[in-house]
Amino acid sequence: MPMLPPPAADAAETLTSIRRLVVVRWWVLATAAAAVLTVPLLLDIALPAPPMLAAIALALGWNALTARRLAAAIDAAAAELFSQLCLDLVLFSVLLFFSGGATNPLVSLLLPPVAVAALTLPPRLVAAVATLAVGAYSLLMVSFVPLPFDDPARATRLHLGGMWLTFVVSVALIGWFILRMTATIRSRDAELAHAREQALRDERVLALGTLAAGAAHELGTPLATMAVLAGELEHDAAATPATRADLALLREQIAHCKRIISGLAERAGAERAEHAERMRCDEWLAVVHAGWLDLRGDVDCRLEIVGTGATPRVVVEPTLEQGIVNLLNNAARAGGQITMRAGWDEATLFLEVRDHGPGFSEVVLRAGGSTPFPSHASGSGIGLLLTRAAIDRLGGRLTLSNPPDGGALARIELPLARIAL
Numbered sequence: 258m259p260m261l262p263p264p265a266a267d268a269a270e271t272l273t274s275i276r277r278l279v280v281v282r283w284w285v286l287a288t289a290a291a292a293v294l295t296v297p298l299l300l301d302i303a304l305p306a307p308p309m310l311a312a313i314a315l316a317l318g319w320n321a322l323t324a325r326r327l328a329a330a331i332d333a334a335a336a337e338l339f340s341q342l343c344l345d346l347v348l349f350s351v352l353l354f355f356s357g358g359a360t361n362p363l364v365s366l367l368l369p370p371v372a373v374a375a376l377t378l379p380p381r382l383v384a385a386v387a388t389l390a391v392g393a394y395s396l397l398m399v400s401f402v403p404l405p406f407d408d409p410a411r412a413t414r415l416h417l418g419g420m421w422l423t424f425v426v427s428v429a430l431i432g433w434f435i436l437r438m439t440a441t442i443r444s445r446d447a448e449l450a451h452a453r454e455q456a457l458r459d460e461r462v463l464a465l466g467t468l469a470a471g472a473a474h475e476l477g478t479p480l481a482t483m484a485v486l487a488g489e490l491e492h493d494a495a496a497t498p499a500t501r502a503d504l505a506l507l508r509e510q511i512a513h514c515k516r517i518i519s520g521l522a523e524r525a526g527a528e529r530a531e532h533a534e535r536m537r538c539d540e541w542l543a544v545v546h547a548g549w550l551d552l553r554g555d556v557d558c559r560l561e562i563v564g565t566g567a568t569p570r571v572v573v574e575p576t577l578e579q580g581i582v583n584l585l586n587n588a589a590r591a592g593g594q595i596t597m598r599a600g601w602d603e604a605t606l607f608l609e610v611r612d613h614g615p616g617f618s619e620v621v622l623r624a625g626g627s628t629p630f631p632s633h634a635s636g637s638g639i640g641l642l643l644t645r646a647a648i649d650r651l652g653g654r655l656t657l658s659n660p661p662d663g664g665a666l667a668r669i670e671l672p673l674a675r676i677a678l
Contacts, residue, residue: 268332358401362419583640588612616659
């Protein structure tokens, strides 16, 4: 019997179940045909082969039509799976009718369709399948074609052998069903836990975005005041050339801060716009790298582009750009030379940021980006949370590791189908 999903299966899973049932039915029908043809020769038991083979031929035809129809289907209703299971019960009942009825030890194999129904169908349909199975068993007790046995002792041995075979098949089926059902439940539990974790992380990011928008609004006035004061001090006649240079740098930094907060609300979880800027991947990364170096001129950071094939054009994502900057800032706090390495293939864009500091702590490696850390916790606090949220939104993956030769490595993998033209 096929692997089947739990009762909460949706239409797509129901279709998958029916397709598996069709595949298994090919094997069952082939085995039944072989048994009808070989049992009279091997066990010297006369069977009414013509009606039994006719029933198997009809089932083969129905299975072929079902397989052809399902090839182009995208989903299926529970009622169709119910009808398929009923067909199996009827077919097996017909074969049992011509081979001893309830006296045939294989009659217990009427139970697997009921087990399949219990795993896949709603309660009312399960009850209907169970009723059909009980009714078929009851009819086979009073109406059947008896098998001709002249030797009671031989009949007893064959019956016991059939009971053993039925037991073995039942044990295999029950073990298979339970194992597959348990695996399915565990897989769904894991997916549900991941979805809950993602929802909690999204809530945190949304709250941070709201706070960031408020902070941007409040910081606008102080920054404007500082810019005016820095301008007045720069033009003060008593200021030395060195002081004027420092003030010019201060004004430049203030202007950069104003540019950041002016787009903060827009960057806080906004959707990609149709008119968003599109750039060659290497050019965009070079701009991000150069812009970050302008703010961290004291840092030794090298950019390496190692892509294969044509250079893709990507939609410039402000949140992703900020996530890369967060990784660079973490690497700068760790100390040592920094390497920003980027590349691509036909399906994926990857970016690695590596430093030569003490490496990530075990706490960061286990939960980096899932929850915020206290301030300055290995340089991996709220920045990693925001970076991971931006990458997850684009269907990508962030992995953290400590290379064997020292330092820390953060790797981003993004599907080009989500970020490219």
